[in-house]
Amino acid sequence: MLGLIGTPVAHSKSPAMYNYCFDKFDLNWAYLAFDVPAEDAGKAVAAIRTLHMRGANVTMPCKNAVIPFLDELSPAAKAIQAVNTILNENGRLIGHNTDGCGYTQNLRRNGVDVAGKKIVLLGGGGAASAIAIQAALEGAAEIAVFNLRDAFWERVSNGLKSISQAAPGCKLSLHDLSDRNELKAAIDRCDILSNATRVGMAPYEEQSNITDLSWFRPDLVVTDVVYSPEETKMLREAKAAGCRTCDGLGMLLCQGAAAFRLYSGLEMPVEQIRQLLYR
């Protein structure tokens, strides 16, 4: 038994994705979605132990709330204090965060390795933190984070300090997203431009953080975490300018594949699932 913990979860595609894989690999396993508010996170984790579940995925608002009830955290989960996968290793519960691995794996599938790369990361929320820690752990040379001076700013600033301690080899900096001159200068000297803000999804559909299309150049890799719509305005415009692009759906599937690998040691057929479930 495996499951998804969080709320709302009724519309999650995770049960279909994992159950499809269990079927495909002839595993006698089952995956269900459990609607759990943050205040019940401890009870849900206790249930994993009691029912000898193999593990669970964790979504909002429980990604942080489950942490006090786990036995161990992966380096990435520890640095950003967010867990999206719990693995039960003979009664010992280990918290992982596969969002960042999903991002870097999706890049690798598109022929790009983050090691040694300079990244401009737009946003500093949950998705951005997961990307920053994983890219830093995998040897990115530099990550320049651009965020609005909104409610996230203080948290981003503190979060970057933890990431810096976990991966001291990566040069991290924080900038104001509304400073267009600084943003342009950073994009000019980076290899990968990554949107991890909510811009591109409803209610910001048909909006992009990059309004001057001359900033895109063919050797720039442009990625988005937003997966609905599948192709955001930013990706569409970057692709038209000749950039290599990686979408949020690829990242979503790859983070699922990373969790499936932890649970089963097997490789999820990512492309098949993309066609079957999401198109």
Ligand code: NAD
């Ligand atoms: P969050 O609420 O933790 O962070 C939101 C970020 O967006 C913050 O940095 C905030 O400053 C920024 N932001 C919000 N409105 C903005 C605006 N108008 N202009 C500029 N910046 C703005 O959210 P999150 O959990 O990090 O999710 C962000 C996006 O990533 C969502 O679209 C989510 O669906 C997606 N996501 C995708 C994956 C995946 O696997 N592809 C995983 C996690 C999240």
